[in-house]
Every structure is written in structure tokens, then in C-alpha cells.
Amino acid sequence: MTALLRIASATVRFGDRAALDGVDLDVAAHETVCVLGPSGSGKSTLLRAVAGLQPLDGGRVLLDGADQAGTPPHRRGVGLMFQDHQLFPQRDVGGNVAFGPRMHKVPRARRDRRVAELLDLVGLPGAAGREVGTLSGGEQQRVALARALAPEPRLLMLDEPLGQLDRSLRERLVVELRQLFGQLGTTVLAVTHDQGEAFALADRVVVMRDGRIAQTGTPLAVWQQPASEFVARFLGFDTITDGAVSGGVAVTDWGKLPVPDGTPEGPVRLLVRPPGVLLGPADEGLLCEVRARTFRGGRVAVILGVVGAERGPALEAECTLRDAPAEGERIGVTFDPAEIVVLDR
Amino acid sequence: MDVDRPVAPAPAHPEPRPPRRPQKPWTRFLGGAAGGSRGTVVRLALMVVPLAFFAVFFAYPVGAIVTRGLHQGGRWRLGAIGDVLGDPSIRHVLWFTCWQAAASTALTLAVGLPGAYVFARLDFPGKRLLRAVVTVPFVLPTVVAGSAFLALLGQNGFTDSLFGFRLDTSVWAILIAHVFFNYAVVVRTVGGLWAQLDPRQEEAARMLGAGRFAAWRQVTLPALGPAVAAAALMVFLFTFTSFGVIQILGGPTRSTLEVEIYRQTAELLDLPTAAVLTLLQLAAVAVILGVHAWTVRRRESTLRLVDAARTAHRPRGGERALLVAVLAVVALLILLPLGVLAARSLGGPNGYGFAFYRALSSADGSGDGGTFLVSPLETVWNSLRYAAVATVIALAVGALAAAALVRRAGRVLRGFDALLMLPLGTSAVTVGFGFLITLDKPPLDLRDSWLLVPLAQALVGVPFVVRVMLPVLRAVDDRLREAAAVLGASPLRVWREVELPLVARAVGIAAGFAFAVSLGEFGATVFIARPDSPTLPVAVARLLGRAGEMNYGQAMALSTILMVVCAASLLVLETTWRRRGDGRRLSDPTGEF
Numbered sequence: 001m002t003a004l005l006r007i008a009s010a011t012v013r014f015g016d017r018a019a020l021d022g023v024d025l026d027v028a029a030h031e032t033v034c035v036l037g038p039s040g041s042g043k044s045t046l047l048r049a050v051a052g053l054q055p056l057d058g059g060r061v062l063l064d065g066a067d068q069a070g071t072p073p074h075r076r077g078v079g080l081m082f083q084d085h086q087l088f089p090q091r092d093v094g095g096n097v098a099f100g101p102r103m104h105k106v107p108r109a110r111r112d113r114r115v116a117e118l119l120d121l122v123g124l125p126g127a128a129g130r131e132v133g134t135l136s137g138g139e140q141q142r143v144a145l146a147r148a149l150a151p152e153p154r155l156l157m158l159d160e161p162l163g164q165l166d167r168s169l170r171e172r173l174v175v176e177l178r179q180l181f182g183q184l185g186t187t188v189l190a191v192t193h194d195q196g197e198a199f200a201l202a203d204r205v206v207v208m209r210d211g212r213i214a215q216t217g218t219p220l221a222v223w224q225q226p227a228s229e230f231v232a233r234f235l236g237f238d239t240i241t242d243g244a245v246s247g248g249v250a251v252t253d254w255g256k257l258p259v260p261d262g263t264p265e266g267p268v269r270l271l272v273r274p275p276g277v278l279l280g281p282a283d284e285g286l287l288c289e290v291r292a293r294t295f296r297g298g299r300v301a302v303i304l305g306v307v308g309a310e311r312g313p314a315l316e317a318e319c320t321l322r323d324a325p326a327e328g329e330r331i332g333v334t335f336d337p338a339e340i341v342v343l344d345r
Numbered sequence: 346m347d348v349d350r351p352v353a354p355a356p357a358h359p360e361p362r363p364p365r366r367p368q369k370p371w372t373r374f375l376g377g378a379a380g381g382s383r384g385t386v387v388r389l390a391l392m393v394v395p396l397a398f399f400a401v402f403f404a405y406p407v408g409a410i411v412t413r414g415l416h417q418g419g420r421w422r423l424g425a426i427g428d429v430l431g432d433p434s435i436r437h438v439l440w441f442t443c444w445q446a447a448a449s450t451a452l453t454l455a456v457g458l459p460g461a462y463v464f465a466r467l468d469f470p471g472k473r474l475l476r477a478v479v480t481v482p483f484v485l486p487t488v489v490a491g492s493a494f495l496a497l498l499g500q501n502g503f504t505d506s507l508f509g510f511r512l513d514t515s516v517w518a519i520l521i522a523h524v525f526f527n528y529a530v531v532v533r534t535v536g537g538l539w540a541q542l543d544p545r546q547e548e549a550a551r552m553l554g555a556g557r558f559a560a561w562r563q564v565t566l567p568a569l570g571p572a573v574a575a576a577a578l579m580v581f582l583f584t585f586t587s588f589g590v591i592q593i594l595g596g597p598t599r600s601t602l603e604v605e606i607y608r609q610t611a612e613l614l615d616l617p618t619a620a621v622l623t624l625l626q627l628a629a630v631a632v633i634l635g636v637h638a639w640t641v642r643r644r645e646s647t648l649r650l651v652d653a654a655r656t657a658h659r660p661r662g663g664e665r666a667l668l669v670a671v672l673a674v675v676a677l678l679i680l681l682p683l684g685v686l687a688a689r690s691l692g693g694p695n696g697y698g699f700a701f702y703r704a705l706s707s708a709d710g711s712g713d714g715g716t717f718l719v720s721p722l723e724t725v726w727n728s729l730r731y732a733a734v735a736t737v738i739a740l741a742v743g744a745l746a747a748a749a750l751v752r753r754a755g756r757v758l759r760g761f762d763a764l765l766m767l768p769l770g771t772s773a774v775t776v777g778f779g780f781l782i783t784l785d786k787p788p789l790d791l792r793d794s795w796l797l798v799p800l801a802q803a804l805v806g807v808p809f810v811v812r813v814m815l816p817v818l819r820a821v822d823d824r825l826r827e828a829a830a831v832l833g834a835s836p837l838r839v840w841r842e843v844e845l846p847l848v849a850r851a852v853g854i855a856a857g858f859a860f861a862v863s864l865g866e867f868g869a870t871v872f873i874a875r876p877d878s879p880t881l882p883v884a885v886a887r888l889l890g891r892a893g894e895m896n897y898g899q900a901m902a903l904s905t906i907l908m909v910v911c912a913a914s915l916l917v918l919e920t921t922w923r924r925r926g927d928g929r930r931l932s933d934p935t936g937e938f
Binding site for chain 2: 048051052053076080082084100103104147
């Protein structure tokens with residue numbers, strides 16, 4: 001299968017710093033790929049390079065197998081939705097959405113039809129005559145999406161598509177976007193720093209760090225098996241410690257932890273995902289004290305310090321609101337081997 | 346294009362790139378690593394027309410004049426330079442030229458910046474009319490304005506007869522007249538940008554604990570920096586090369602370089618001295634421009650521009666006092682001299698009336714015959730026609746130059762930027778005289794062409810167009826251009842669809858300036874206008890040059906007509922450029938992003 005988009009050892013430098021450092025990535029037709037990374041990891045540069053807004057210092061970008069070097073942005077047939085939307089202030093909503101079709105010389109009648117269709121699709125029927133200045137953040141986002149879809153790009157790219165919206169709107173829109181892309185069969189390459197957004201939206205997630213790809217995989221695979229400490233921490237897993245493996249168990253600050261079969265002997269970096277930290281009565285397992293609790297929806301993240309090893313790494317457990325121990329309470333901790341991950345060092 | 350080659354530093358970017366802030370040359374637009382050279386080609390192509398224009402209509406005539414002055418008897422007489430510069434009276438002229446220009450600029454900024462704020466940010470009745478009115482002095486022939494100030498501040502003038510003081514013997518008269526002329530430069534250049542700055546930036550600073558002034562000082566002033574610098578530069582240039590005002594109010598002891606050049610050329614026929622002074626003035630102007638380029642380089646930043654109509658509000662609190670103060674300044678500084686001018690035009694042998702105006706309609710209105718080949722009234726039509734053509738030329742040449750300069754680039758382009766300003770600092774007398782002796786033979790024989798006058802006028806219009814458009818063009822967010830490009834717009838299309846609508850306001854202001862300076866241009870036009878089709882300022886000067894109350898009165902009447910024509914055309918411009926056929930505002934930005 002040839003990929004719709006193939007990025008081959010793409011490199012972009014700003015001075016001494018490489019914003020993209022030999023990035024390889026394929027996106028298949030109808031696939032939704034989400035690039036995830038902290039700010040400065042090069043994910044926006046990646047989009048700009050694919051769009052042709054950022055010349056490559058090395059490597060290639062291919063669309064449908066054709067090298068895009070020398071093809072200016074307006075002839076690449078890709079769409080890009082900007083982080084802050086960049087709606088044209090001097091045009092109304094309809095004028096913004098019709099811009100792309102107009103550039104592609106679509107006749108007026110068809111253009112108008114397309115605008116109406118798209119505004120329906122994004123849930124803003126009849127908004128064509130509105131000034132963009134009167135739109136709310138969510139509405140602007142929808143108009144920006146409609147505008148990016150209007151010229152029927154073979155690849156739609158989204159730069160922090162929901163970045164500026166409030167949480168509840170974001171969660172609703174993510175679901176809408178996923179359904180929409182499924183309906184339309186659009187190929188999507190999105191970047192975000194929000195893992196929740198990425199995991200909800202993507203068929204495949206790409207985690208970037210310092211201009212390189214740190215890990216690629218389905219959301220589930222990345223979630224279950226973060227490749228490195230960087231990825232684990234970026235996903236919000238902080239229960240990480242050093243250990244020494246010998247005979248199928250690792251000796252750590254938290255006592256002996258079982259490790260998966262085939263783990264080589266010697267020093268190792270271990271992650272215990274929160275569901276793998278099991279709480280019990282204080283006289284069973286590792287004695288811990290509850291340092292803090294944070295509420296995440298219906299669940300509570302409990303931060304635990306090991307009694308007698310207060311300077312060691314904290315543990316994070318998850319439990320329901322009802323079962324959550326109080327701050328300062330002492331409990332015993334045991335570990336679920338299935339939730340222990342050996343990280344690449 | 347070869348993209349497989351190993352990573353190499355892009356040769357098109359000699360300056361080190363700042364990290365994390367990808368610069369925005371045109372090249373990014375054209376895509377790919379070869380974009381750099383292609384961008385340069387595009388820029389050079391855009392510059393061909395402005396460069397040719399300046400070579401033929403500026404460098405060539407001025408060069409010819411200087412050559413004629415210094416190249417005599419078959420050899421160069423460069424010794425003249427030392428002689429002239431060693432002359433203490435010339436040194437005195439140079440010193441006076443410099444310090445009065447600096448003082449005038451400082452005074453104009455001090456008076457003009459509050460005005461810029463009031464016109465940009467406050468709503469009050471009659472604002473549009475008043476904005477047109479404050480621009481009128483700028484386009485008045487300097488001779489006329491000088492006379493108006495003489496009538497206002499001089500012996501038996503308005504203040505003398507009313508309050509018993511006169512200022513025409515002090516340097517204050519010159520300074521005040523310069524503020525009168527250049528007030529509009531500050532109000533329009535700075536105010537034009539100020540009106541479009543997002544007030545929320547200042548609000549954000551206020552929320553962070555900055556006082557009203559501190560917020561202005563820290564947030565708005567830096568954003569306005571380029572516009573303030575541009576305005577200050579223009580004012581300094583105009584006052585440095587001031588001619589008519591000094592001629593009338595300077596007396597025998599105060600003289601600028603420009604006045605001295607005129608004296609040496611037209612009165613003493615000392616071409617070598619005039620040539621040296623022309624070179625001296627050119628050099629001084631080049632230094633000023635160099636300093637300017639050095640100070641404002643990279644000061645322009647991407648600003649959040651919003652619709653000017655949305656930033657203005659009704660005055661509240663202390664702003665009312667400010668509004669009143671500014672209105673008082675406008676009344677005293679601008680309306681009063683203009684009023685005195687109008688009052689004089691309505692005077693007459695038999696008390697107040699329209700005698701002078703009636704006399705204008707006949708070619709020999711003054712009764713002594715032969716003043717003109719045409720009636721003075723026809724000169725109004727001539728002037729409008731010439732100014733319209735000059736505006737079109739200036740807009741075309743200036744827009745091309747601005748488009749070439751909008752992406753920051755290497756030294757060559759920056760030099761070009763400064764070069765465009767030179768005509769403003771060059772003696773108009775030299776340019777006019779130069780036109781006469783150079784454009785009179787094939788292949789460029791324009792002696793009998795009416796185009797000669799608009800060409801000379803466009804020369805001073807182009808710098809305005811570039812100065813006004815460049816800051817706004819550079820302030821257009823690059824990502825808007827990118828958004829259009831990704832949606833399928835070619836670079837040319839991006840320019841038309843994105844930048845042009847956003848800068849429509851600036852284009853309007855630029856056109857207004859070009860039209861205005863063309864209308865009021867005197868120094869060059871007086872040399873090259875054909876006797877049977879003089880422009881209005883030329884006619885005024887001819888009338889002023891003749892004795893008799895009738896001639897003086899006609900000059901005042903004609904000046905008043907010029908004043909009204911300017912105010913009317915500026916008003917029309919202000920109201921029409923903002924509306925399109927369907928009634929929606931062209932420059933209607935923007936909102937919440």
C-alpha cells in the first residue's frame with residue numbers, strides 16, 4: 001500500500017537547533033494520525049513542512065507518491081487549520097468558507113451550495129452572512145474547519161485544533177470531529193499537546209520529542225506500553241522508579257516488583273500505571289501515607305509517599321470517590337504485575 | 346530541484362536565523378529550498394519599475410544640474426566645494442537649518458501625538474470633517490501659508506492689533522508655522538496605525554498593574570514606534586528643506602539650505618555654489634535617512650490590527666479634557682490662520698464681498714492685463730487633473746516598491762528603501778530645473794508634454810506611499826497569508842485577496858497624501874508648468890509677486906479655493922475608500938482571534 005503522505009527523513013533547522021530531525025512518517029488514506037508532543041517538539045513545524053510553508057533542509061515530503069519539493073503551498077492540495085484559526089477578518093463567514101473553492105475556480109452556484117453544505121455539516125446552518133468578529137471561539141473553530149474542508153483537500157491537517165476552547169466544548173467537538181472524519185473519509189494529520197484529544201481523535205498516535213519521533217502506535221498500544229520514560233511522563237504517568245532485575249523480580253524503592261518475562265538482568269527503569277497500584281489495609285504490603293488527592297471526573301488520583309522513604313519517588317493510585325482514603329491516612333500497597341512496564345532507557 | 350542533497354545552509358539567507366522564530370521571507374511562500382533565489386528574483390522584478398522611475402526622473406536631472414555646476418570649462422571644479430563649505434555664512438545657514446528642523450520636529454511631535462490619540466481613539470461629532478481640515482495646511486503652498494502667518498503674527502496682523510504682540514521677528518513664527526504644516530503628518534501617520542491597534546493589548550497591561558501612562562509607554566508606544574519614527578523623519582525632512590515659510594518669516598538673518606539654493610540659482614545665478622549646496626543637502630538627507638534606517642530597523646513587529654471603527658469610543662473622564670485641549674490647539678494653530686486667510690480673501694476695496702473671486706474668472710481680472718494666458722479659475726482644473734495623474738503614478742510606483750520591501754531583506758534592499766526617500770530631501774528647485782535641462786531632447790523629449798508636471802509631483806508622492814503602506818503591510822499577520830496559500834491562492838492572489846483588503850485603509854491614506862502633496866507642490870512645478878496651463882500654487886505665487894491689492898486679494902481668494910478643494914477631496918477620499926459597492930466596509934476587520 002502506498003501511503004497518501006510519506007515523510008522521509010525530514011529535517012528543518014533554525015540556526016543550530018533542529019526543529020525536525022530526520023522524521024519518517026507515513027499516513028495512509030482515510031487514516032487519522034495525531035502527532036502528540038510538548039511545545040517545541042517540532043510538531044507544528046512538521047505540519048508546516050507538509051503544507052509547504054516551511055522549506056525542508058533535508059529529506060522529502062511525498063503526497064500520493066509524488067515528491068512535493070518545489071510545489072508551492074497553493075498547489076499541494078492539502079488543507080491546514082491553523083491553531084488560532086486565522087479567519088480572514090475582512091470577509092464574512094461565507095466568504096471565508098468560499099475562499100478555497102474560489103481559488104480553485106469553482107463556479108459560483110456550486111460554491112454557494114458547498115458553503116451551505118459545509119456550514120450545515122459543522123453545525124452552523126445559515127451563518128454565511130455573519131461577520132467573523134461576532135463569532136464565539138467554538139463557532140470560529142467550526143468555520144475554520146469548514147473553510148479547510150471546502151476545497152476538498154486530499155489531506156487535512158489540524159494544528160492544535162481545539163487548543164483554545166474550553167474543556168467541555170473540546171470534549172464534545174473531539175467526538176464530533178471523529179464522527180465527521182469517519183463520515184467523509186478524510187485523511188487527517190493533526191497535532192496537539194493534549195493526550196486526551198489525541199487519543200480520542202486518532203487511529204494512530206505519534207509522540208514527538210525534540211524534533212524526533214519518540215513512539216508510534218495505536219492509542220491503546222501507546223497507552224499500555226509507553227516506549228520511554230519521556231513518553232510515559234508525557235502521558236501523565238509519574239509512578240516511575242529505578243530497579244535492579246534479578247531472577248524475574250526487580251528490587252526497587254518500593255520493594256520487589258514482578259517484571260515481565262524476558263526482561264534482561266541488571267539495572268532497569270520501571271513504570272507502574274496507576275491502576276496497578278492496589279490499596280489495602282495498612283498491615284498488608286508496602287506501608288504508605290496519602291500525601292494528596294486530586295479529582296478526575298468520577299475518580300480520584302491518590303498520591304502516596306512510602307513511609308520510611310519520604311525522599312523516594314511518589315506513587316500514584318486510582319480509586320473511586322467512595323473508596324478514596326483521606327489525606328494523611330496510612331495504607332498498604334500491593335502491585336498488579338500486569339500494569340508494570342519496563343521502559344527503554 | 347534537488348532535495349536529496351545533504352543539509353546545507355541556505356545561501357539565500359546570509360543573516361543568521363533566530364531560533365524558534367522562523368523568519369518570513371517571501372521565499373517561504375514559494376516553497377522549497379529554491380524559494381530563496383526565486384523570492385529574490387520576484388523582489389528584483391518588482392523593483393525594476395520604481396528603480397527606472399527614480400533613475401530617469403530623479404537621479405538623471407539632479408545629476409545633470411550638479412554636473413553643470415561643478416563641471417565647467419571642460420573640467421571638474423571640485424575646489425568650489427571647499428570654498429563654499431569654508432564660508433562662515435554658509436556654515437551659519439547649515440547650523441540654523443539643523444537646529445530649527447530639530448526644534449520644529451520636537452514641537453510637532455509634542456503637539457501632534459495627543460492629536461493622533463484623539464483622532465484615533467475618541468469619537469466626537471465632526472471628527473471626519475476636522476481630520477480633513479487639519480490636513481489642509483499640509484497641502485497649502487508654503488508661500489501662501491507664510492503669508493497667512495505674516496497676516497496672523499506680523500506687523501498690523503491679527504495678534505498685533507488685538508493683543509499687541511508680534512512674532513514675525515522671532516524664530517517662534519517659523520516653528521509655529523512648521524507645526525501648522527506638519528501637524529497632519531503626525532496625526533495621520535501615527536493615528537492611522539493607532540486606530541488599528543488592538544486596545545486589549547493595553548488593557549492586558551493595565552490588568553498586570555500598569556497605570557494608564559505606563560501601559561501606553563510599555564505597550565502602545567513600542568507598537569507605534571515605527572509610525573512615530575516615520576512621522577518624525579518626515580517632519581524633520583520637511584522642516585530641514587523648508588523653503589516658503591523661511592523665505593517669508595525668516596527675514597534676512599535666517600535662511601535654510603533650500604532657501605540658499607534658490608537664492609544662488611535664481612537670484613545670483615551662481616550654479617557652482619548651488620550645486621555644492623545641493624550636494625550638501627543630499628548628503629545631509631542621506632545621513633538623516635541612514636540614522637532613521639538604523640534606528641527603526643526591525644522595530645516593526647507583527648501587530649494585532651483591528652477595525653479602526655471599533656477602537657474609537659466616546660471620551661470619558663480625563664479624556665474629555667484632552668479632547669478639549671486638542672480641539673483648542675487645532676482651532677488656534679490651524680483654523681485661525683486658515684480663517685485669517687479666508688477673511689482676507691473676502692476683503693476688498695469696498696469692504697467685505699466676493700470682488701476678488703469674481704476677478705478670478707477672467708484672464709485679466711486684475712485689470713492690468715496679461716497676468717495669465719488663462720483665467721486663474723482654470724488653474725483649479727489643471728491642478729486637480731495633474732494631481733490625479735500624479736497620484737496614480739505615485740501609487741503604482743510606490744505600491745510596487747512597498748511590495749518589494751515588505752519582506753525584510755539584505756542591505757541592498759534597505760538601501761533602496763532609503764533611496765526612495767531622497768526626493769523628499771532634495772531641493773525641489775534643483776529637481777524642477779533639472780527636468781528642464783534634461784528631459785528636453787530625444788529619446789525623452791517631454792518639453793511639450795503635460796505629463797512632465799505630474800511626473801515631478803509623483804516624485805515627492807512616492808515616498809509617502811511607501812512610508813505609509815510599509816508599516817501596515819509588514820504588520821499583516823504572516824499566517825493569514827499562509828492560510829490563503831494553503832487554500833489554494835497563488836502569491837499574487839494572496840496579495841490581492843488578503844493584503845490589499847487589509848491595507849485598503851493605508852492605500853487610501855497614501856493616495857490622500859500623494860494627491861495632497863501633488864496639489865500643493867510648488868518648487869519644481871513653477872519651473873516646468875507650461876505658461877498656458879499653470880497649476881493653482883503657481884498662479885498664487887504669480888499673483889503674490891505682483892503689486893496691488895487686487896492681485897494680493899486674488900491670491901488669497903485662489904488660496905482659499907485651493908484650501909476648500911483640498912478639504913473637499915480629502916473628505917471624499919475619507920468617506921469613499923472605506924465603502925464598497927454593496928455598502929460593506931472594505932477594511933472591516935476583525936474579531937476574536
